[in-house]
Amino acid sequence: MSGWEVFLQQLIIGLSNGMIIALIALGYTMVYGIVELINFAHGDLFMLGSFLALTIVGLCTALPVFVVVLLLLTLTPLFSGGLNWLVDRLAYRHLRHSIRLAPLVSAIGVSFVFLNVGLLWGGVPMDVFGLGKAAAAPKDFPVLVSNDNLLGDATVQFTAKDALVFVVTIPLMIGLTWFVKRTRTGKAMRAVAQDQTAAELMGINVDRVVGQTFLIGGGLAGVASVVFALYNNTIYFQMGYRAGMDAFTAAVLGGIGSLPGAVLGGLCIGLARAFSDQYIATGWTNVIVFTILVLVLVFRPAGILGSKHREKV
Amino acid sequence: MSLLKIDRLTMRFGGLVAVDAVTLDIAPNEIVSLIGPNGAGKTTVFNAVTGVYEPTAGKIIFNGHETRRELTGKTALAFSLVGFITAVVAVILANLETVWEAAVTGNYTYRQPFPWTKALASAQETLTGHWLVPALSGLFVGVTGAWAVWERSRRAPEIAARAGIARTFQNIRLFNQMTVLDNVLLGMDTHLRTRFWDAALRLPLFWRERKHSTGKALETLRFVGLEHEAGQLAENLAYGHQRRLEIARALAMNPKIILLDEPAAGLNPAESKALMDLIQRIRQRGITVLLIEHDMQVVMNISDRVIVLDYGAKIAEGDPATVRANPAVIEAYLGKSDARA
Known part of the structure; x- marks a missing residue:
């Protein structure tokens, strides 16, 4: 592999991982934008999504692969979106008018609940949960999408998995942008994010709009969990922490509250990870990612695309 | 018939009485001004009418109804659902030890698929005795709890807005x-x-x-x-x-009524003249106007009626000329004259 081929390879890996991070980051940023809550349970929601995906794969071994993938891509987002909505309804909504810290602590609590549900779920004896019988051990996710190089004999690998990541995430992001910019619900979301009281006085049901935001954010995490599981082929109950950390960093890096910012931040983190793994050392990757975060926050506290307008008076 | 009727509205924030038993009656298609010195409670009245604040006491009747969320069949269904779930949980909690033993411990084998149907059957068997009291109390707690949560959310800005109350803000x-x-x-x-x-x-x-x-x-x-x-x-x-x-x-x-909170603030004379014209045209559309304003030029020119608040209480009410001549109003704005004292 020549120098530029290595570079190209890492570019592909970085972009694929970055897209997955971006999908999770979108959930963080949407929720933050609308209720100014950092939803710490989001990473663990992502983890539960992948466990559901594994369960579905286990139940549908008889079906053809593309049907299973389609099933995963519809059922998992429904599950995690619904779960996120339910968490908002039960754990955050009643705390919306109390001090800022209250829903935050509640979110941390939900995160622990999810983590332990994941541990329990991983311990359920099922044929598909291979690789280690202990509940906490990483689980094998069956290879549903092939690892064959789409570029034929070229040294640079662009596999069907990479293609899947782009085919799923890019339309989703375009759709989300359209949704927020053009539809009634999207406009209501932006209105609530900008001035909740004014929006309420326009007759907008703020609780419903916030619920819809949680639903969509959770749905995106569900898609991300399926794509992640198909791409990496291994899941474990603590992966929500790592993914959540990356995604949260991405959201802050891009400018929390900004949708294009979250995508850009996700890609930056993904690429930084890939290039650092290749050219520096795996051990230094986290250091580099978080150094970038610190530098951006020092010199541009609102993030790369964050605007100063968002400050509330 | 009045369009908006505020009946002895009181707003208390801790020890501070921001609005004290204020009664207002606004007829359809009127232009009414609410004036008073800073901190007299004018904006607080607006906030109570639009549902931003829950009144400490008193009633706000708009168009013959209180502006509150209606109790629909769907809400009632949700109450019963919450009640049912609470009842089930209460029954399980009351029998936790025996049910746990029968359903879980009795069926649990290490690393075997958990037999859900058998466990459910065992749970049902053990539940035959002691269930009526916890079920009823759970149902009661669930329904009243759901109702209480709903009751708190009944007066929301969104509901007032849907009923036909629109407003603008002091700071845009x-x-x-x-x-x-x-x-x-x-x-x-x-x-x-x-x-x-x-x-x-x-x-x-x-x-x-x-x-x-x-x-x-x-x-x-x-x-x-x-x-x-x-x-x-x-x-x-x-x-x-x-x-x-x-x-x-x-x-x-x-809307049926529009509440304008200091619409002329920061406008130059030409702009406030245009504003007066705009307010007149709004009225011609059949919309009632209630405004808070400090610009006396505007207030005296366009109002059918002026209401004066001071320290949260209504001190005067009437057509612009009468109110302007009212000694209590002059005192509220300028303070008591030492010469007369």
């Missing part, structure tokens, strides 16, 4: 990052029926409603004189235009 609160047109369209939101699928699939309803609502929004913008700014971001408008946009957005809600 536009959706700054949206265009002027989108701001007005948001005011119309409750009257629109387009759903996600209509927009995604471009169904006929989407086209029809988009044409209709955009036309109406532009008409409203023309009414306040902002038709040429429709594509601008709200934050880029001049100050006077932002005030007008707030009024346009409120009008787009198709």
Whole structure:
């Protein structure tokens, strides 16, 4: 592999991982934008999504692969979106008018609940949960999408998995942008994010709009969990922490509250990870990612695309 | 019949009585001004009427009803559902030890699939005795709890807005990052029926409603004189235009009454003259106007009636000339004259 081929390879890996991070980051940023809550349970929601995906794969071994993938891509987002909505309804909504810290602590609590549900779920004896019988051990996710190089004999690998990541995430992001910019619900979301009281006085049901935001954010995490599981082929109950950390960093890096910012931040983190793994050392990757975060926050506290307008008076 | 009736409204914040047993009666199609020194409780009255605050005491009757969320069949169903779930949980908790032993410990084998149906059967068997009292109390707690939570959310700004009360703000609160047109369209939101699928699939309803609502929004913008700014971001408008946009957005809600909180603040004489004209035209549309204003020129010229608040209490009410001559009002504004004392 020549120098530029290595570079190209890492570019592909970085972009694929970055897209997955971006999908999770979108959930963080949407929720933050609308209720100014950092939803710490989001990473663990992502983890539960992948466990559901594994369960579905286990139940549908008889079906053809593309049907299973389609099933995963519809059922998992429904599950995690619904779960996120339910968490908002039960754990955050009643705390919306109390001090800022209250829903935050509640979110941390939900995160622990999810983590332990994941541990329990991983311990359920099922044929598909291979690789280690202990509940906490990483689980094998069956290879549903092939690892064959789409570029034929070229040294640079662009596999069907990479293609899947782009085919799923890019339309989703375009759709989300359209949704927020053009539809009634999207406009209501932006209105609530900008001035909740004014929006309420326009007759907008703020609780419903916030619920819809949680639903969509959770749905995106569900898609991300399926794509992640198909791409990496291994899941474990603590992966929500790592993914959540990356995604949260991405959201802050891009400018929390900004949708294009979250995508850009996700890609930056993904690429930084890939290039650092290749050219520096795996051990230094986290250091580099978080150094970038610190530098951006020092010199541009609102993030790369964050605007100063968002400050509330 | 009065359109808006405020009956002995009291607002207390801790020890501070912001509004003290204020009674107001506003007839349809009137222009009424609410005046008083700073901190007299005028904006607090607005906040109570629009549902931002829950009154400490007193009633607000709009159009013959209190502006509160209606109890629908769907809500009642939700109450019963919550009650049912609580009852089930209560029964399980009351019998936790025996059920756990029978259903879980009795069926649990290490690393074997858990037999859900058998466990359920064992649970049912052990539940035969002791269940009526916990079930009933659980049902009661669940229903009353759900009802209490709902009751707290009954008076919401959203409900007042849907009933036909629109307002503007003392310090302008536009959706700054949206265009002027989108701001007005948001005011119309409750009257629109387009759903996600209509927009995604471009169904006929989407086209029809988009044409209709955009036309109406532009008409409203023309009414306040902002038709040429429709594509601008709200934050880029001049100050006077932002005030007008707030009024346009409120009008787009198709309200029965519009509450204007200091609409003339920061306007130059020419602009406030145009504002007076605008308020008159709003009335001609059949909309009642209640305004808070410090600019006496505006108040005296356009009001049918003036109401004066001081320290949260109503001290005078009547047509502009009478109120202007009222000694209590002069005292509230200028203080007691030492010469007379």
